[in-house]
Amino acid sequence: MARDPQAALVALNRFGLGARGGASGDFTSAASDPRGFVKSELGRASGALLEAPGLQSTQALAEAVFAYQDEVKRAREMAKSAAPAADAVGPQSSPTAASPQQRGLSLNKVANNIGNVAPETKPAEGNMSMAPEAAQSNAVMQPNAAKPVSQPQQPLNVIQKTYRAEALARLQRAVLADCGFTERLVAFWSNHFCISANKGELARIWAGAFEREAIRPHVFGRFADMVKAVEQHPAMLFFLDNQQSLGPDSRAGQNRKRGLNENLAREIMELHTLGVGGGYTQEDVTTLARIITGWTFAGRQGKLGAPGEFVFNANAHQPGPQTLLGKVYQDDGLAQGEAALADIARHPSTAKFIATKFVRHFIADDPPPALVARLETVFKRTDGDLKALTLALIDSDEAWSAPLTKMRNPYEFVVASGRLLARVPEDPGPYLGALNALGQPLWTPAGPNGFPDTNAAWAAPEGLKLRLDIAAQLGSKVGNTIDARELLELVAADAASGETRRTIERAESRQQALALLLMSPEFQRR
């Protein structure tokens, strides 16, 4: 096949996570067979699965949280009995209780870790906002080449540790992936069906497991299966409060004088499937809420099942048939909701909503209507086969001819930087810090609609300036051993513009050259 440098940029950036540094030869591979380069990751159905030593199941993690909470409670009670007046003693019960100052964003750390230069000590706690004199006085000098020495600080609890381990596994996968297309798909679907780790301790400890268990197995499978896995996952049930929703006429509802919570039902239709304007009414929302009452997870007592396991609680389920979107669903327990979800998942509105969002993510903020229509048709014809949908996108002409106008989102930016610098992350902290700073904290969107997916969000003035600051720090940390001119060949080769090439060549230092490369349109646009 003829060499096509422009198509290589599309393959690497629009679909992938950017060229890897070192001797990967990614640009050359992508230029000689752009579509093949992207598709090569799709061969293995299990390619999206993520397993790593130490990553645990949702149930195991639930037990860990419950044990941790018990321990905190005991410690608090002991402290109380020892000093009745002071009830603030004891381990912090919230994983988010560590103050922002303690967490300490440090772009130095970001840059160091992404570049994986000599690991260094964490900045002294709180020094992020200190004057240098103050920062200097309470910190410890470290050899530049030494291993990190832990500062006296509160040890991470099991929730924080788990979140970081899950983040690290995801980051490592993303940095090492051949093309990164699969990881892009995972990130897309994970954001589509997002939860927020800020919801609480269970959400934080489950965030990674949710993605591994509900999203990854279905990235090349059926949309309806992903919907079912997501809506029955304890993390989603917890995030959108369905474990609290009781059928008003159910035994539990009658006993406890409580009733429906529509949160999950609404978001299923509005955000996960049909989309706003997808032809459902408020009555449909309420009906779906009734249908999925009883969808919950077993609590710490384990009365309904193993703690942290999805269970159908018939005692909480609203009895009787329900009419949803004009169709009657008989009350056959769990199957009532599963049947309703299956229908919603293959609804024409869903096909249109998903096709539009998919194309918007990969191609353009204003998705080409013809391409959306084609994907919509594929979705309907294949009954929501996500592999077919994905292939239809790659095989389209638009995907390869549309200009690269989208901005990499912060996750794509930091991962692409790590890939280009050819280093495997060993500590997720700096990446997480960068994502926080850039407004895309991992698994923690502000709402159930996930992170935005347009340039208006990611090419905004403040964010772009912050991106530059991070790029400059990366440049100053690792630039002195790196020739940005060589990296430009890996990133864009002859597809690089003359202006970018000259800007990098004329940079006043290696450090500046690397920062400019990371900020160049060739690196930022996809």
Add this chain to the structure above:
Amino acid sequence: MELIRTPLVTSRRQLLLAGASFAAWAYLPRFARAAEQRDPRLVVVILRGALDGLATVAPTGDPDYAGLHGAIALSADGPHPAVMLDSFFALHPSMPEFARMYQSKHATVVHAVATPYRDRSHFDGQDVLESGFAGPGRVQSGWLNRAVEALPRGERVASALAVGPTTPLVLRGAAPTVGWAPVTLPQADDDTAMRLVDLYTHRDPALASALSQGLQLEKVARGDDMKVKPGGNAATAMRQVARGAAKLMAADDGPRISALAFDGWDTHANEGGAVGRLAGLLSGLDGALAEFESGLGAHWRDTVVVVATEFGRTAKINGTEGTDHGTGTIALLAGGAVNGGRVIADWPSLKPTSLYQARDLAPTTDLRAVLKGVLADHLGIGERALATSVFPDSAVVKPMKGLVA
């Protein structure tokens, strides 16, 4: 992990600046002369981007200077008069501290100096300057690191440093180093931002507009914290890093031998003369020297600060009132241990026929001679080590005598 947007915003108002770094040898040298109560300190300051030596120490006595440097040429009169160092050379008015040190014979200038590198790439030029090798591409270790390897090693330094930045090449190598940088949210420097805006303007107008706005927001946000002026950002960084470094080096168990790197000297456009962009940078450098003097206190009398850059800039200004990459430039020495009060120069003149390749100040002194002279007389490193391990294959370049008092 936690949402930290709010503190982020506050901390940005207390910004700290990129473009300046500090690293030091992790050990105290054990000097044979310790009995003589001498405890020398050496600071090497690398100016990255190529300092315009003719604009910093101007040969106002050279009849061709004013014409070549045109609108940005310094002069001994006018509203911002340069400080005459002797009857021929004048110092930039933004460097009053250096002028004072010079008057008290604790500072000196070596002019028309250059490394052995003769092409004009920053990257390669910095490699040669910092590695100490005669040609580019040798980036495993720097001459200052190999110099300290030649010193008898004493106690390990113990001091309070927050975060070690990467070590500048000049001090990188087998000998262990420690480092420090002001810790807050570091900012990209103005020059990098300007270059990026320029690239975006040509290639990506939407990003150009967004970034320009972002930079503007930034300036407003920090407006009440510091006065923004050309070079002000970088100047503040230089001063701050020097202040911290001096404090560390003043301690009894603090580092004795260190390197700093200051970025931002690549003045292709609107370099400015007595005032302007370069003036702001020089003011920062001058401030940094003053910080070392005051911060080191009694140790200043045993201190030598060497300031060097990868190459000089064109003798004639270009079409954008700046200067392009050149060859000959200056090196500065300051400190109580410097035998100063003079400009050392085998002046080549700025006549058209004298210029290197008809454009640059011709180098007449090898920078390695200056560095060797300091290492030999200040730290007592032997000439053989200097000619082989510190500056490989440089036997023909003899250490300059008499730089240290």
